[in-house]
Amino acid sequence: MHQLFHKISIKTKGQDLYNFTPQIVNWVDDEKLNNGILNINILHTSASLMIQENADPDVLKDMKNFFDKLVPMNKSYIHSTEGKDDMPAHIKSALTNNHLSLSVKNKELILGTWQGLYLFEHRLEKTHQNFKSAFYR
Numbered sequence: 001m002h003q004l005f006h007k008i009s010i011k012t013k014g015q016d017l018y019n020f021t022p023q024i025v026n027w028v029d030d031e032k033l034n035n036g037i038l039n040i041n042i043l044h045t046s047a048s049l050m051i052q053e054n055a056d057p058d059v060l061k062d063m064k065n066f067f068d069k070l071v072p073m074n075k076s077y078i079h080s081t082e083g084k085d086d087m088p089a090h091i092k093s094a095l096t097n098n099h100l101s102l103s104v105k106n107k108e109l110i111l112g113t114w115q116g117l118y119l120f121e122h123r124l125e126k127t128h129q130n131f132k133s134a135f136y137r
Contacts, residue, residue, distance in 0.1 A: 002137040004031060008040075010129050012121040015085070017052065017060045021116040024133065025109055033104050036137035040117070041099040043130045046089035047121045048096035054116030067092050067122075089122035096120060104135065 006027050042049050053059040077087035103110040
């Protein structure tokens with residue numbers, strides 16, 4: 001089995017969804033990755049990863065609004081060490097994904113026509129999120 005690892009960093013501007021599809025597609029192209037499995041893991045507990053529609057930005061707004069209503073930022077949480085968004089960020093992360101597994105076939109990342117890869121930052125302040133991708137062939 002052949003393995004190849006790659007680190008990705010994204011500077012966020014606070015709570016939002018950040019498309020990182022181009023970074024992954026460029027890495028697949030640059031490394032000439034052929035057929036295999038690509039695993040992407042976020043290295044933090046207050047952000048998550050998701051595959052989501054990339055054609056209509058309203059989908060991303062609705063997704064963010066849905067999770068804000070589902071997990072409100074209020075004083076009902078015991079854990080609030082880093083602020084009012086601390087525990088809600090952990091809960092949102094638990095409800096979504098901390099890793100994604102994707103196929104690469106014939107040097108192409110397999111995604112649907114309207115699908116993109118997103119970092120879902122759950123914290124209000126700017127952050128620097130790191131995640132790792134690993135390719136297995």
